[in-house]
Amino acid sequence: MTEILGALDLTAGFPGSPPVLDGACVSIRRGVRMALLGQNGSGKTTLLRCLAGALTPIRGTIRANGTALAHDRASLRAHRRLVQLVLQDPDDQLFSADVTQDVSFGPLNLGLGEAGARARVEEALELLAITHLAERPTHQLSYGERKRVAIAGAVAMRPSVLLLDEPTAGLDPAGVAELMATLDGLDTTVVLATHDVDLALSWADEVAVVSGRRVRQGDPSILGDAELLASARLRRPWQLELLHRLGLSANPLPRSVDDVARAIQ
Amino acid sequence: MTEILGALDLTAGFPGSPPVLDGACVSIRRGVRMALLGQNGSGKTTLLRCLAGALTPIRGTIRANGTALAHDRASLRAHRRLVQLVLQDPDDQLFSADVTQDVSFGPLNLGLGEAGARARVEEALELLAITHLAERPTHQLSYGERKRVAIAGAVAMRPSVLLLDEPTAGLDPAGVAELMATLDGLDTTVVLATHDVDLALSWADEVAVVSGRRVRQGDPSILGDAELLASARLRRPWQLELLHRLGLSANPLPRSVDDVARAIQ
Amino acid sequence: MHIAEGFLPPLQCAAWFAVAAPFVIHGGRAVVREARKSPENRLLLAAAGAFTFVLSAIKLPSVTGSSSHPTGTGAGTILFKPPVMAFLGTVVLLFQALLLAHGGLTTLGANVFSMAIAGPWAGYGVWRLFKAAKAPTWLGVFFAMAVANLFTYCVTSLQLALAYPDATTGFLGALAKFLGVFAVTQIPLSIAEGVLGVLLFGFFTRV
Amino acid sequence: MTTYSIDDAAWGSPWRRRRVGEKMLLSLALVLTALLTPPWPGCVAVALFSVFLILGPARIRPSLLATVLVAPLTFLLLGTLPVVIQFGGDGWGVGPLRLTQEGLTTAAGLFVHGIAGTLAIMVLATTTPMIDVLTWLRGVHLPDPLLEVASLTYRLLFLLLATTIAVRGAQQARLGDEATFRRRWATVAATTGSIILRTWDRAARLQRGLEGRGYEDSLVTLAPIRRRSWSFVAMTAVGVSGVWLLCLAAA
Numbered sequence: 001m002t003e004i005l006g007a008l009d010l011t012a013g014f015p016g017s018p019p020v021l022d023g024a025c026v027s028i029r030r031g032v033r034m035a036l037l038g039q040n041g042s043g044k045t046t047l048l049r050c051l052a053g054a055l056t057p058i059r060g061t062i063r064a065n066g067t068a069l070a071h072d073r074a075s076l077r078a079h080r081r082l083v084q085l086v087l088q089d090p091d092d093q094l095f096s097a098d099v100t101q102d103v104s105f106g107p108l109n110l111g112l113g114e115a116g117a118r119a120r121v122e123e124a125l126e127l128l129a130i131t132h133l134a135e136r137p138t139h140q141l142s143y144g145e146r147k148r149v150a151i152a153g154a155v156a157m158r159p160s161v162l163l164l165d166e167p168t169a170g171l172d173p174a175g176v177a178e179l180m181a182t183l184d185g186l187d188t189t190v191v192l193a194t195h196d197v198d199l200a201l202s203w204a205d206e207v208a209v210v211s212g213r214r215v216r217q218g219d220p221s222i223l224g225d226a227e228l229l230a231s232a233r234l235r236r237p238w239q240l241e242l243l244h245r246l247g248l249s250a251n252p253l254p255r256s257v258d259d260v261a262r263a264i265q
Numbered sequence: 266m267t268e269i270l271g272a273l274d275l276t277a278g279f280p281g282s283p284p285v286l287d288g289a290c291v292s293i294r295r296g297v298r299m300a301l302l303g304q305n306g307s308g309k310t311t312l313l314r315c316l317a318g319a320l321t322p323i324r325g326t327i328r329a330n331g332t333a334l335a336h337d338r339a340s341l342r343a344h345r346r347l348v349q350l351v352l353q354d355p356d357d358q359l360f361s362a363d364v365t366q367d368v369s370f371g372p373l374n375l376g377l378g379e380a381g382a383r384a385r386v387e388e389a390l391e392l393l394a395i396t397h398l399a400e401r402p403t404h405q406l407s408y409g410e411r412k413r414v415a416i417a418g419a420v421a422m423r424p425s426v427l428l429l430d431e432p433t434a435g436l437d438p439a440g441v442a443e444l445m446a447t448l449d450g451l452d453t454t455v456v457l458a459t460h461d462v463d464l465a466l467s468w469a470d471e472v473a474v475v476s477g478r479r480v481r482q483g484d485p486s487i488l489g490d491a492e493l494l495a496s497a498r499l500r501r502p503w504q505l506e507l508l509h510r511l512g513l514s515a516n517p518l519p520r521s522v523d524d525v526a527r528a529i530q
Numbered sequence: 531m532h533i534a535e536g537f538l539p540p541l542q543c544a545a546w547f548a549v550a551a552p553f554v555i556h557g558g559r560a561v562v563r564e565a566r567k568s569p570e571n572r573l574l575l576a577a578a579g580a581f582t583f584v585l586s587a588i589k590l591p592s593v594t595g596s597s598s599h600p601t602g603t604g605a606g607t608i609l610f611k612p613p614v615m616a617f618l619g620t621v622v623l624l625f626q627a628l629l630l631a632h633g634g635l636t637t638l639g640a641n642v643f644s645m646a647i648a649g650p651w652a653g654y655g656v657w658r659l660f661k662a663a664k665a666p667t668w669l670g671v672f673f674a675m676a677v678a679n680l681f682t683y684c685v686t687s688l689q690l691a692l693a694y695p696d697a698t699t700g701f702l703g704a705l706a707k708f709l710g711v712f713a714v715t716q717i718p719l720s721i722a723e724g725v726l727g728v729l730l731f732g733f734f735t736r737v
Numbered sequence: 738m739t740t741y742s743i744d745d746a747a748w749g750s751p752w753r754r755r756r757v758g759e760k761m762l763l764s765l766a767l768v769l770t771a772l773l774t775p776p777w778p779g780c781v782a783v784a785l786f787s788v789f790l791i792l793g794p795a796r797i798r799p800s801l802l803a804t805v806l807v808a809p810l811t812f813l814l815l816g817t818l819p820v821v822i823q824f825g826g827d828g829w830g831v832g833p834l835r836l837t838q839e840g841l842t843t844a845a846g847l848f849v850h851g852i853a854g855t856l857a858i859m860v861l862a863t864t865t866p867m868i869d870v871l872t873w874l875r876g877v878h879l880p881d882p883l884l885e886v887a888s889l890t891y892r893l894l895f896l897l898l899a900t901t902i903a904v905r906g907a908q909q910a911r912l913g914d915e916a917t918f919r920r921r922w923a924t925v926a927a928t929t930g931s932i933i934l935r936t937w938d939r940a941a942r943l944q945r946g947l948e949g950r951g952y953e954d955s956l957v958t959l960a961p962i963r964r965r966s967w968s969f970v971a972m973t974a975v976g977v978s979g980v981w982l983l984c985l986a987a988a
Contacts, residue, residue: 016742016798039437040409054910073914080912091935092903095928097736108920109912137737139934144305157911169435172304172460174498195437198503233439238463238503238522245526257503261510264529319949342951350949356939358946362868362892366958373958374951382959400961402748402866404895418950534809536780536854537816537847540772558883565882569952572882573940576889581936583890584897585929621887625894628862628870629743631805635858636768690816694847697839698825707819729926730933737934 003063004030004189005051005083005161007215010060012043012050019058020046022213028161028191033183035200035220036193038210039233044193045088047210048163051191052085081110084154088166090146094138099130099149102138106157124156128182144175148182161189168194197223201237202255209234221253268328269295269454270316270348270426272480275325277308277315284323285311287478293426293456298448300465300485301458303475304498309458310353312475313428316456317350346375349419353431355411364390364406364414365399371422389421393447409440413447426454433459462488466502467520474499486518531712532623532641533686535634542693547639553647557616564614575610579618582606583625600723601682604675605730607650608657619646644685653678668728676724683716684709742801743862752795752864756963757873760865763790763973767857770977774984776846780853782980787856797863805863809855816851817844867891872960885956889943897936904928 006027013019020043028034028051038044049055050062053069053076062069062079069079084106087093096102103124107117125131128148133141138149147167154162164183168176180203183190194200200207201223208217211232222228224240236244239254243263254260271292278284285308293299293316303309314320315327318334318341327334329347334340349371352358361367368389372382390396393413398406406414412432419427429448433441445468448455459465465472466488473482476497487493489505501509504519508528519525538546564571585602602622606615620642626632633641653674660670687708696703747753752760771783791797821844822830826837861870871888875881905913905928913924947956 016745016801039439040435041407052910054906077912077915080910085910087903087907089903092900093907095904095908095924095931097733097927097930101927105908105913105924106911109915111915139737139931139938142306153911166435170305170431172498173462173500174304177500197438233437235438235442241522242507242525245522246529257506257510260507264511317949319945338953342953345949345951352942352946352949354942356896357942358950360889360892360943360947360956361958362866362888362895363958363961365961366868366872369959370952370956371950374953379959386959400753402744402868403892404899405745405748422951531812531815534812534816534851534855535768535858536771536850536852537813540769543772558880561886562880562882565886566954569947569954570941570944572886573889573944574937575886576893577936577940579886579890580893580897581933583894584901584932617883617886618890621890624887625867625891627858628865628867630808631743631855631859631862632808634768634854635765636772636854690819694820694843697823697837703824704819707822707824711815711819725922726926726929729922730930733926733930737930 002030002066003027004065006063007047007051007057008061008063010047010050010057010062012046012055012057012060019213021050021057021210021215023060024210024213024215026051026208026215026217028189029206030160031189032205033203034189034191034206034208035204036191036208036210037195037197037200037223037232037234038193039195042210042232043213044210045165047215048085048165048191048193051161052083052163053079054085081157082159083161083163084157084159085163086151086154086165086167088169090143090150093150093153094146096138098135098137099125099133099141099152100135102149103152103156106153110157120156120158121152124152127155127185128152129178144171147171148179151182155186155188159188161191162186164190164192166193166195168196168199195234197229197234197237198239201239201253219253220255221250224250267295267331268292269330271328272312272316272322273326273328275312275315275322275327277311277320277322277325284478286315286322286475286480288325289475289478289480291316291473291480291482293454294471295425296454297470298454298468299456299471299473300469301456301473301475302460302462302465302488302497302499303458304460307475307497308478309475310430312480313350313430313456313458316426317348317428318344319350345424346422347424348426348428349422349424350428351416351419351430351432353434355408355415358415358418359403359411362402362404364395364401364403367403367414368418368421371418375422385421385423389417392420392450393417394443409436412436413444416447420451420453424453426456427451429455429457431458431460433461433464460499462494462499462502463504466504466518484518485520486515489515531683531686532626532633532645533637533689535627535637537634538637538640538689538693540636542689543636543639545639546637546643546689550639550643550647553613553616554620554642557613557618557620560611560613561617575614575618578606578610579621582618583622586622586626600719600726601645601649601679602723603645603650603682604653604678604723605671605727607654607678608671608674612647612650612654615650616642616646619650622646640689641686644689645682648685649678649682652681668731671727671731672724675727676720679720679723680713680716683713683720687712743805743859744866746797746801746863747866750795750797750864753866753869754961754963755864755969756965757865757869758876759966759969759973760861761870761873762970763976764857764861766973766977767860768854770980771850771853771857774980775988776849778987779980779984780849782983784849784853784856786976786980787853787860790860791856791863795860795864802859802863805859806852806855809851813848813851817847820844820847869961872958875960881955888956893936893939893943896939897932900935901928901932904932 010024011019012021050057056071103121104117107120130148207220208215209232239260243250275289276284277286315322321336368386369382372385395413472485473480474497504525508515582602656677657674690708691704695701771780821840822834823837823840826835828835828837
């Protein structure tokens with residue numbers, strides 16, 4: 001698979017304070033489901049914002065489809081058609097009076113006509129399973145519903161890469177399960193920042209761990225690497241921890257309770 | 266152990282919509298660590314607010330130290346010395362731009378003098394391990410830090426019962442571990458609302474599950490009850506789920522990875 | 531745009547403080563009364579104050595090249611009446627002086643008079659006038675907000691003209707010059723603030 | 738954003754632990770000196786002394802001070818324009834308007850007064866967070882409810898600004914810049930409206946949260962302990978009287 005989006009030697013942060021990322025590299029292949037792990041404040045959000053073109057790095061390059069992103073207005077516009085970022089707090093994204101209006105904002109800005117935009121809205125609401133919310137005022141929705149509407153707003157732009165910052169934070173187990181099932185239904189590349197290591201192991205094709213201002217990327221088995229996890233202040237997923245305690249092999253990688261049960265029996 | 270706080274036949278909700286709780290009972294014994302589970306919108310927060318005296322129930326009684334709570338001003342004032350509620354969103358509780366000033370608010374309301382209040386603030390900041398934040402502005406703190414300041418504001422009132430609404434939501438694994446260790450260091454009764462079933466199993470002495478507008482209370486082994494969990498839209502903790510799949514007994518109750526490993530070996 | 535620190539002669543600073551003080555004290559009394567009624571009102575008033583501050587940071591499309599910003603006092607004066615706005619406006623101006631270096635402390639009296647007193651009263655007067663004439667609400671909102679904005683800068687020009695009269699034509703010549711710099715350029719922005727008011731009014735009828 | 742930078746600087750300032758009254762005295766004494774003394778040498782001395790204090794003992798980044806000065810400089814440039822150009826008189830000009838020597842002198846003086854005054858205020862603003870000023874005002878017996886409204890305004894302000902900036906960033910990500918003129922207006926209105934609703938909601942939730950903490954009729958808090966520093970007061974006296982002596986000597 002070829003890379004669709006990547007960062008090379010990325011240094012980024014805020015003026016007047018030390019950089020949050022320093023020389024970070026990451027490469028996202030087309031069609032992959034990547035979990036981006038790291039503790040609070042490690043730089044997950046900064047990395048996502050750089051990848052989305054929302055933050056200009058101090059040094060380093062963002063690559064989209066093999067081309068370095070210039071941070072001029074025209075390039076950023078083109079980049080935003082390719083990459084969409086959904087923020088952690090849906091209230092940072094929703095602003096319209098009702099759901100349909102909010103989701104239609106992006107498509108209308110793409111220059112789709114009224115009819116085209118309407119089709120995109122319907123499609124996005126359906127993908128997120130929130131068609132029933134179409135006419136509801138945004139500020140009356142529950143937190144979980146607002147999260148879905150915010151994702152629908154990004155999905156309606158039909159990005160090739162969807163970046164999600166902590167989409168599962170604040171959702172109950174049933175809500176998380178439903179959201180993950182929904183994401184599996186999308187045919188875009190998905191990068192999901194989370195600090196839920198168990199979720200990352202069970203869902204992701206690929207894992208990137210942010211720690212010490214850099215990114216370490218690999219297949220989900222790196223979640224068994226004690227040293228890496230300690231440096232990132234993460235714990236091992238229970239699946240791997242249990243097999244480790246029992247002295248059993250974690251190969252093939254146990255993603256679910258069933259996998260673990262099979263490995264033990 | 267005797268009950269310190271309880272609800273009898275509690276019906277509560279908001280005017281104009283069906284009640285969120287209807288005939289709910291719960292009994293919290295002195296010194297217990299209780300996890301309050303339930304999906305988003307199930308009524309966990311409503312129950313906590315009733316227990317804290319912040320919401321007057323439509324019907325039913327709140328009992329504190331065996332006495333029914335009257336909802337007049339003087340009784341509520343006395344009740345707040347006994348019970349403190351920490352809300353999920355710290356921004357709903359922090360009003361001062363200065364951490365020390367914010368934490369001092371509760372103790373001063375208790376009528377402590379300047380010196381007494383100052384001692385309480387120091388004590389609370391130390392218990393929450395945030396002495397270094399004393400001079401920092403609230404709006405510059407991270408989410409996790411603001412959560413700790415909000416808890417310090419409640420702890421500084423030295424309540425007998427501390428109610429916490431989703432204190433771990435949005436915290437990374439290390440942050441959760443630190444917070445739980447901090448809570449273990451307090452010598453108050455703690456009720457913690459969460460939808461993290463794994464956390465509830467590993468931490469709580471007692472579990473209360475809110476579902477169908479009522480509360481089902483018991484020791485943590487009720488988290489193996491498939492019917493109860495389904496009605497509350499919760500999943501089984503992985504510890505119990507795995508033993509169940511393997512056909513092994515969950516007695517003694519496995520709280521940690523070690524317990525599970527021991528049960529398997 | 532508020533009068534910067536050091537720009538007005540000391541005597542005039544004092545005079546504008548004296549003129550503004552009764553209005554602000556009257557407004558402060560009104561706020562204390564509201565606050566005593568219920569603590570909830572304190573939060574509500576604080577929210578209104580914070581919003582007035584933030585509104586001045588919101589950029590409006592199309593009005594490029596103008597260094598001025600919405601005053602946000604027009605909406606407040608309709609909702610909370612001019613006395614309350616006199617107090618909230620004073621708080622906002624104090625914050626702007628110390629947090630943004632917009633305006634100053636010795637010029638606070640003059641700035642309070644233009645933005646927190648004259649503007650809101652003018653806007654409120656227009657609002658009542660349109661109400662009395664049974665004009666549509668949106669029209670009243672438009673003119674109240676536009677007038678509150680524009681009048682603020684007319685008063686600013688007047689204050690500056692009083693301080694720095696023209697060498698030959700005196701006060702009137704100076705007024706023409708300051709109006710040319712501060713008020714004429716403000717006309718598109720005051721219209722913009724009025725339009726924003728009408729659109730906001732529309733937003734709230736929909737939600 | 739400048740809003741954050743002056744305030745951030747104030748919170749991190751080495752002078753934060755100094756008494757507000759002492760900083761107030763220094764800053765106001767400098768402002769009054771700037772107002773009452775002639776541009777040369779008084780205002781120039783005040784400006785230089787203020788810059789020294791801000792960049793030296795108060796350790797503020799020069800780039801921050803430069804950003805902060807943009808707003809007052811804009812006003813000063815616009816505000817002195819009508820003073821520079823006079824009706825009639827001798828000199829170069831268009832129509833009845835003339836660029837006169839006298840106008841130029843007055844305008845230059847005004848400009849220097851403005852810069853000196855602004856810098857003098859910045860001595861206070863870059864070293865004293867707003868909340869400290871408001872807590873100090875409690876000591877001068879302003880009614881509590883007024884100070885509470887002001888303090889809550891300050892707290893809500895940052896919540897609101899953060900939301901506003903985040904919402905506008907998110908709109909840009911969804912190509913908000915490419916919207917038509919009409920839709921851009923609709924967006925500004927909808928954003929403003931949503932933020933008003935959210936502010937109201939925030940205020941209501943904060944109210945409930947505070948009631949739980951025992952809020953009945955006043956938001957009393959401890960004031961930080963700050964020791965009087967006679968050396969600071971002496972520095973103020975020496976600095977300000979130095980400027981005055983300089984003016985007397987020049988006159």
